[in-house]
Amino acid sequence: MDFIRNEDIRLLQQWIRECKHPVVVGHTHPDGDALGATAALCLYLKNLAGKDVACAFSDNPPENLLFILPEEIPYCFHNRDAAATERRIREADLVFLLDCNAFHRTESLEEPLKASPARKVLIDHHLNPDRDSFGLSFSTPHISSASEVLYWILKALGQGPEGEAPKGASAFSLATAGASPSGQALPNDIGSALLTGMTTDTNNFANSVFPSTFRMASELMAAGVDRDAILQQIYNCYRENRVRLMGYMQSERMVLLPEGAAYMVLTREIQQRYDMHEGETEGLVNVPLTIGKVRLSLFLKEDKGHFRVSIRSKKGTSAQQLAMQYFHGGGHENAAGGKLFIGEDIPCADDAPAYIEKAVKAFLA
Ligand SMILES: [Mn+2]
Structure with a gap:
């Protein structure tokens, strides 16, 4: 993935290693991609990196997308509890902004986020990213969704410092069994959240689909992510x-x-x-x-x-x-x-x- 630079991945690894209380934020009126990508990153930071992570949004998600939210991740919604949400952002030592190009897209969270002295990382696929406001930005409009951008970042993170990954096989093989000992397998719940986010943002492979998008889907399905169950939840559970x-x-x-x-x-x-x-x-x-x-x-x-x-x-x-x-x-x-x-x-x-x-x-x- 040419938008991911090795030195940025190394810096991201260092920032994740050094942080204690990261907070992951998505745009206002969260959609499936914002929810899927933030859920996946929170699960990664909590379960694979062992961090005290929280997820923050300006407003709560629609009912039909609540299934994306992992129970084990603490969520803060500014419209429900402004004080707690702002406190959590103030305490953060690493901030991730996902699926939007600038802090103003988080509406009520914009001021607390701008005031935060924490290191900041942007992970997005919209035009005109506000790179100046972030120490690290991973952003390209040539990827289907923030969930897909994050997928390629997590794969790069899993491969560890250059030279450590075994040649010819990704250390982040995603295989549910037999993951390479030098890498971590991407757990199924993370893969599911990512496939859900990508599926909603592409309207089930109808728009903004690139060769890499099919590759991601194919790798996740091969690793055991249940696409049928995801489609059932997204498209066949309406009132x-x-x-x-x-x-x-x-x-x-x-x-x-x-x-x-x-x-x-x-x-x-x-x-x-x-x-x-x-x-x-x-x-x-x-x-x-x-x-x-x-x-x-x-x-x-x-x-x-x-x-x-x-x-x-x-x-x-x-x-x-x-x-x-x-x-x-x-x-x-x-x-x-x-x-x-x-x-x-x-x-x-x-x-x-x-x-x-x-x-x-x-x-x-
Ligand atoms: Mn998106």
Whole structure:
């Protein structure tokens, strides 16, 4: 993996060896990748490196992703207990930020993280990483997910200092049996968390998939990670309400624009009518892109004082640019997100469709 430099791995090994209370942080509104990658790193730091690790987020994960959280890892959610979360960050002597490019993506954790004098490590796959804020950064947009970036880092860590790994066979063979004595096998729970994160971020191998992504999946499956069980948990455990809402939004609320764009606005009223829980509308933004003539899809979900905006695009149209120019956001070339503020960007919530149509027309012109 050419984005992983040997000297960075050696430094990371040293920092992990020297730390006592590392804290692992992911972005706000955690998704499967943020949760999978942070869970895997916490398990590694606790069980393989023997550290007193904690995992911190600004807000708690959606119910359908709770299965990713390992019971043995202490979690701090700022929206539930701000004081305890901030205390844990203050006490940290090593900070890891995963699946986002800068501290501001952690929202309420930004200030405590910036104030922390601890060593800081970035592990990410988004554009424009804020490398200056980190002593070490492992970041490339040419990897499917933070979970995959972490997989290659953990493999490199497992191989130990240069020269120690046996030639021709990775010391981090991941084999459940017969791991090389000079290396550690990556335990199944870590592999599972990583495969879960990668699967959700690629939408089950539909986007941002690279040759290395299949290699990772193949190695993990060969090592005994149960992919069927993971798919069952991610895709076949939803509530009936979610499926009904998906049908309603597609038949009644999807607006197609002649420019080749589609959008849906999920108001608070509809969310209440269907008793929607956090995370349950994940994936809906992808549906309009299955229409041949649609190259850009926007999904807006009303929140307190703003809309959360998800944008997906086909190759050749930049979701990232639209998010940056019109929705205070960013992300990946074909999958991005942002916000639309009620009272600032638009006078009231009902003005969202007009704003979207104007923005999309100007952007695609
Ligand atoms: Mn990600």
